[in-house]
Amino acid sequence: MLEFLxxxxxxxxIGYANGIAATGRQIHVGGQIGWNAQQQFESDDLVDQVRQTxxxxxxxxxxxxxxxxxxxxxxxYVTDIEDYLANAKMIGAAYRDVLGRHFPAMAxxxxxxxxxxxxxxxxxxxxxxxx
Numbered sequence: 001m002l003e004f005l006x007x008x009x010x011x012x013x014i015g016y017a018n019g020i021a022a023t024g025r026q027i028h029v030g031g032q033i034g035w036n037a038q039q040q041f042e043s044d045d046l047v048d049q050v051r052q053t054x055x056x057x058x059x060x061x062x063x064x065x066x067x068x069x070x071x072x073x074x075x076x077y078v079t080d081i082e083d084y085l086a087n088a089k090m091i092g093a094a095y096r097d098v099l100g101r102h103f104p105a106m107a108x109x110x111x112x113x114x115x116x117x118x119x120x121x122x123x124x125x126x127x128x129x130x131x
Contacts, residue, residue, distance in 0.1 A: 002072065002128070015092065016106040020072040022128035027064040029125035031077070032056040033116055046083050046120045051094040057125045058098060066129035068099045073126040074106045080120065081110040 005019035006012065033056075034049025035041045043049060058068045078084045084091065114122050 002070070013103075015095075016103050018105065020105055022072050024070075024128040024130045025064075027061055027066055027070075027125075027127040027129060029057050029060045029127065031122040031124045032060070033114065033119040033122050035116070035119075041118045044118060044120070046078075046080070047087050047090045047094055049120050050091050051098060053121055053123050054095060054098040057123060061125070061127045061129075064127070064129060066127045069102045070127045070129050071099070071102065071104045071125055072128050073104050075124045076106065076108040077111045077114065077122045078108065078120065079111060079113055081108075083120070084108070084110075 001023050003021040004017050005021060007018065010018065032053050034043070034052040035056075036052065037056075037059075041049075042052070057071070057074075061068065061071060114120075
């Protein structure tokens with residue numbers, strides 16, 4: 001069970017939730033990047049890497065018996081916030097293609113670089129599925 005938390009009087013968030021209360025078994029997804037199942041990058045484009053990263057997260061959640069609508073938290077790490085902002089609409093479209101209109105609690109930070117030099121984004125996730 002998921003309960004989206006919205007404090008009274010707060011403006012509604014756009015594209016994320018302020019908080020989610022959940023009951024069930026937790027799935028913690030390690031940082032995923034935009035490479036395929038064989039750990040190969042198919043693109044150096046940020047939007048393409050975001051799509052692949054989200055698909056990787058969904059695959060891990062499904063391996064744990066969940067689905068994308070059970071994701072309660074995403075923490076995004078990007079190497080270039082300006083690239084992210086310039087492509088926000090296309091990133092949003094890729095997000096909705098993979099996760100639909102399910103918007104968990106999220107944070108986004110810029111980092112100097114990621115472990116894999118070609119990676120432009122890394123996302124950690126937490127999902128909660130029924131026991």
